Amino acid sequence: MYRSVLFLLLALALMGSMLSRTNAADQAKLYQKVAAASFEVHANGRLAGSGWFAPEKGWAFTAFHVVGSRNKALELHNGKKSWKAVVHAIYPLYDVALLKVEGETPEGLAFEEQFSPVGEELYLYGAPLYRHGVWLPGRVARPDLTYEWMAELKGAIGCFHVAGHAPKGVSGGPWVNSQGELVGLQSGTMSLGNAQQGISFVTPASAMIALLETKKDFPVLSLGCAFEELAEQPPSFLNKLSKEQTGVVLKVVMQDGPLGKAGLQDGDILVSLDGVELKTRNDAYAAVQKLDSKKPAKLVVLRAGDQAKILELAPVKLF
Template identity: 25%
Template sequence: MASSPLTGRAASRLPIFRQALASLSAGLLLAASTAHAAPPVLQAQAQGKEVPQLADLVDMVGPAVVNIRTTERSADGPRMPFRRRAPSLQQSDEVPRGEGSGFIMSPDGYVMTNAHVIAGASEVYVTMTDKREFKARIIGADERTDVAVVKIDATGLPWMRVGDVNRLRVGEWVLAIGSPFGFDNTVTAGIVSAKQRETGSELPLLQTDVAVNPGNSGGPLINMRGEVVGVNSQIYSPVGSYVGISFAIPIDEAIRVSDQLKAGGRVVRGYLGIRPVEVSREAAEEYGLTKSRNRGAFVSQVIAGGPADKAGLQPGDIVLALNGKPVDGPVELRRALGAIKPGTPVVLQVNRRGKAMEIKATLAEMPSEAPAASTPERAEPAEPKGSSVGKAWGLTVQPLSDAERRATRGAGGVKVAGVTAGAEAVGMRPGDIIIAVGSTDVTDLKQFENALAPLDKNKRLSLTFLRGEWAQFVQVPPGK
């Protein structure tokens, strides 16, 4: 039998510690009563306001929180050393895989958790606070949002009420219940630190300072009304365990995903067929977007044959609005497109090298795996030949071949034959295709020469170019 963490000298000091803590508490209360302004909790008591009792809250919602453990199949058979220590698995080829948390969504046995909790599992087991254990069936999992739903065969179960995330305020008390490091039914509490926190995930997250550790994943984040407002999902930590920052999936987004999982086992998203990235400050200045309230999204790639390609969207375009709603960056654009039903027509407000235009497209269904990005291959340095009109910036260019022109899907341009000085310094390579100078589109060598002719050769040259299917914007300094 494992020994208690409090043994020997530590246990003997426990009464002394409690006595010191009681004295400290009394001193703090005395100081608060004589201070100019009492802390908010004491003010609430003085004014007759009821302070939330976490113990009562835990009693109310705790039975709806479950432990989730998963197993996976082993190729080694039942003679593994681990099975000799676990008689219940001796006749099985299943070995423990992981452990997490979840909560019951409805009395008929639907349980919500994280997708990463059940990923790769061959069997899922749900254990309730009364120690009843059920073998669960996986209804569906969505890796993009990290939401999953499993089902147990039971009725009349305790279930979690859903709260309104819009009513949740920064600074509001919340608590988490889960199984950190396998310790079932562990309760931790804290406050909401931020809402709509961007972490690069498919969804903006709730940030809290509630202690969340491995095993808490999939458990509920609960407000003081006993309602679930989030699904604990991530922590920010350089060491792999809690250091003060944790994140939860907002419950309204989790419910939206779970409804689709329950209906069809998967989430269907709209797909435009582009790869958006941040708009650089230099590009925003060049195309007159610095006074715009929304940042937009720079189209770095248009997937061949996709809806955007068919609609005429080009690499290098900047999407400013979707169906009239401003786009504040690439993450927001991806989320907005994903939330639209496939087959739906959309209208894009686009800035193409300083010119405003409107493009209409019909969304397809997002593939389960995004098309593999083509990796631009580094071209062998060519013998610099062709026009040297760009030599002040270290550029030698030449006309496109017919095949190269077709590959640009109508954009045209000129091919970089050689780079030195400024062009080399900003990473341009032979084989890159320049499609615009500043806000002027370039379809052939003549247009490129005309665009450069009036420019000050002692100032930076703004270029949009293609490398393979990828568009980039750079400002090339003049050579020294």
Template identity: 30%
Template sequence: MLYIMNWSNLALALSFLICGATLCPAPEKTPSLYRRTISSSVEVLVNGRIAGTGAVVDANGTVLTACHVIRTGERYEARSSTAKRTPMELIATDRSHDIALLRLPKREKPYPFLPFAKTIPAEGRPAHLLGTPIFRHRLLLTGFVARREPLFEWYDGCFMEGYSLTGVVAGGTSGAAWVNGKGEIIGVQVAAMTVGEAPKGVVTSAPLKAIRSLCENRKTVVAPTMQAAVEELWAQGPEFIDNAPANAKGLVFRQVDAKGVAGEAGIRNGDLLLKMGKQSYETVTGFMRALRRRKPGDKIRLSVSSARGQARREVVFPLAELK
């Protein structure tokens, strides 16, 4: 019997065998981290200009971003990889953690969204962020969790509470969601450590607990503020420390708003905060945690002196609203 070899059919059969065995990759069972974050992220435009990034956090189109991103204007839009520029409405803000919620228009088709993680990864674990640094669209950046315990940072005219990561970010990434390797939200990019304008590789994220709370309650959070910053004494320059009272304990007033409640009570930049009530504080975080347990309108009593320890006095004033 005579067999005639059909080379085209043989080549086709071999290609199927080879691809099935090793060489041809199988279709993705789940989208990559990059694809998941892109489909659920938006660029946030304020008054027509890209001001930051946001993440869709539910199927109804709720967008999470940084509060300082939307404070620069009153007209909000979203721009994504799949949608045209779309108007958004403001739902709620929380300046004490620098986060905000906006709403995309209602539609029949559910919006793709990023779920929340149960916990923040341990220190040293990687985290990822999809943002628009300096108008470079949809870049996936990587950092590492540096400390899960929240600290207080002075930013955008107030103290905000957040936790630290290592990573280099730039303008346009504010409001972007930090996610774990599964694409679950673990935080929101809100601030970066800089000296002058140079980034130093340490950034701040809003805490996961505060994000969850705002998304669940969907109401603007009003926190107390004395409309002034404080710094730790050992963070001051050599001359300031040399002129301070011997064995001084306390904090140093900075960024005092002359028209704010602390300024109107006679507190000036460089004054020493010796006590609040009967308690002295040496760290910003310890003092701010005590202050944030109070409510706007509550009166606080502070023991204050000049930077050299002179003009010691008691001042009493009501806390203002931070909103």
């Protein structure tokens, strides 16, 4: 009996070792595949971020905040190879830029066929802090899309969360699954001050598919502010409100934006937008994108200690 148990334990240990070596070999092949389809983005001789080649020849992607504008001339570097490229179209709501690349491009990354489930292991390829060809692991951390404020764009981005670190320099890099399919593009990170919190903001593949199909800009609307939820606020703020109060709190109100020009300020509460009651930041950001820049929307706004008031104003198009 003792010998049988010992033999079983040794067999399991051997199998585990073999599986580990097989996984490492698969990882090495996956790394080489993704590395061949990726590049570093250089602007005016400086390494600005990462990117990857689309499945359609002659096209590539990076993060919009990496390049910052349309028609910008870039150089793409992959080892000893380099290409000239220009920003052809943008989708700022998802922090994506479509690049038109000169010359023959390598085989690109295929898009995933369906949204990755929570817990699926993903891998990010990029150039963190001027280091080259780095492979970083992560896992899908939520089952749906959300919105996150991005200061560089002065607006919110649509994304999903990945549990994994993404240092500066990997923006625009590809997140792939174990089959090497493109799951998303690295955009931003959850941070407190300068300290990352281990959550990455990743643009979904659907945004890149739409941009590649149309090859045209997608507009993004803004009221000129960020939104926070009531549950995020300190007791000194909440104590001034009734327990039944709903809405989202205005933050980073830009004086030259629609809300700033209307006299609103940080700390005001947006209760509803064009008849849509707001409870979460996602409610607010999604409602803004459904507005019309040529048609005023009705806002119900509350300032602590004052009566709610109704405003009518239109959002503006960014970029």
